[in-house]
Amino acid sequence: MKDLENKELLNQEEVTEVVEVEEAKALAAIDLNKEKARDKRAKIVGAILSYTFLTICAFFAFLPFYWMVISSLKPEYEYRRSVPTFFPHEFYFKNYAAVLSQTDTGSSGSFLQIIVNTLVVGLVSTSIGLVVIVITSYALARMEFKGKNLLFTLMLATMMIPGEMFTLTNYLTVSKWGWNDTFTVLILPFLVSIYYIYLLRNNFKQIPNSLYQAAKVDGLSDAGYLVKVMVPLTAPTLISVTLLKFIATWNSYIWPRLVNTQSWQLITNWVTRGFPDRGAKLYNGLYGTTMALTTLRMAAVCMVSLPLFILFIAFRKYIMHGVSKSGTKG
């Protein structure tokens, strides 16, 4: 029975086996063998059904990514054939090199500049945001001050408000303050999300009060307790908040496009632009220098999505753990 506790490792079949045996005992079933055979058949049918269902879904989920990758590896003339090929005849890695070497320093910004923009905005907003999120969650979880309940209720209420509602008024505000074409305009308005505070506050609340008393006895201040006890204990959630926040910056599109000119925009804005064969490097002028080449754009999309997948796969445990706490009542 103690195996049951180790549920992650335990084969599902064995669980059901145990359940079956217990059930049989409890009911004192007369024809144990017959029932078992029937259950087994039902189980096999169920397994076949669920695997088929999931395989089909996973296939559809994966398909666009396959198209994306193979299109990015074809030369443009192969892509432009009237009958598309479903596997590249020729692997053309020059697409990637061409995208990376788009170095025109004019108004549109080079790849290097855009990636620097994105990293600066992502890292600064993630780190400042994280500090603000941690201390606010701590205040809301542990401390007593005037207006605490009002603040928390207001926060929960605004969790439901469509973010699009803010773009309008945010736009008016930042234009009035002359923040266009700065990093500030990309960092500040969306610095903290209520969702993350809610998540972390619930996490903090689950830490037993006795730890706090013990820390007080040891002479730790509130700030010391927060840094030395609570932050390490909630590390998985903090990691997942960091990742989700960084991914959000990586994916942001509408806001940067609205408030900043091209060389101040971020990576997702960059991939939606056209990528022509600059300086006729790839096809000797076969395609004009202003004609956007789809294969190049696909290569750009591939490169921009890759870090997201790596981050998610590397830290999936923390993200899963982080979101599982999100629903718990506050």
Added chain:
Amino acid sequence: MATSIKANNKKKKKVSLNFLFALPYAVVFFTFVVLLIIISIGLSFFYYDTINIPHFVGLDNYVSLFTRDSDFLQYALPNTIKYALIVGLCGYLLSFIMAWVLAQLTHRIRTILAVILYSPSLTSAVMMTVVWRVLFSGDTRGYLNSLLINWGFISTPIQFLQGPGFIFGIMIFVGLWSSMSVGFLAMLSGILNINKELYEAAYIEGMKSRFQEIFYITIPSMKPQMLFGAVMSIVGTFNSAGLATTLSGSTPPPQYAGWLIVDHMNDYGFARYEMGYASAISVVLLLIVGIFYLVAKKLFTEKD
């Protein structure tokens, strides 16, 4: 007496320190959230073109929105509700079903499949429209057209990205494709965290089938995650914008196909600079989302 003053002082100091902890967030929150909502609601009663001083027009914005704005009444409103009901509801049910089926599998396979199923919502919708446009392209180079021609279903390519019916259909397909988001992850871990003894106990009590198991044990034990998933899909679908325009490559898309409330709002706000009117649209959207939220909350709130 002296001690009480001292204690009082200490308490006061404590209160101010605590307030200091919450201050940075409170400032950002009030400037960029509460104030903005108040401004939005206030602005919806004004006419404001971003250059001249706004002047008060009372309920005029709302009245024209519901009486004269045929693009809103004929396209934006019904499209948004249709889109949210189909993609939100089906995506939500699909998330639950997938999470449930995944929870029955062994750890390794579950992780691999969960990563694959979640991956569509990792990349942004805008980024993926680049790919969708290639898939559904209206010439024979489009992969879907080419397949259909090869298999003999059609003889000439279909203009998927220009036909109003097709655009909305593709939007729904794309929406469902990326609907396995954090709500799905929350539900999956919700199901995995249910105490297995509950199931055993219920079978002893006379529970017979897996269906009963879902309705009597699984869903009641993970109400918070169900609510979280519902909130995420409501907000996600009502917030969608720009899909139809990026798919068709024109603003507005042909015959306003797939034109959503947020598209309408952005159109008035950033193309026509009628900020008051755009604010009124956003307030209406807020009310619609609020209603759906109350329904979801009623369904999944624990009674205690």
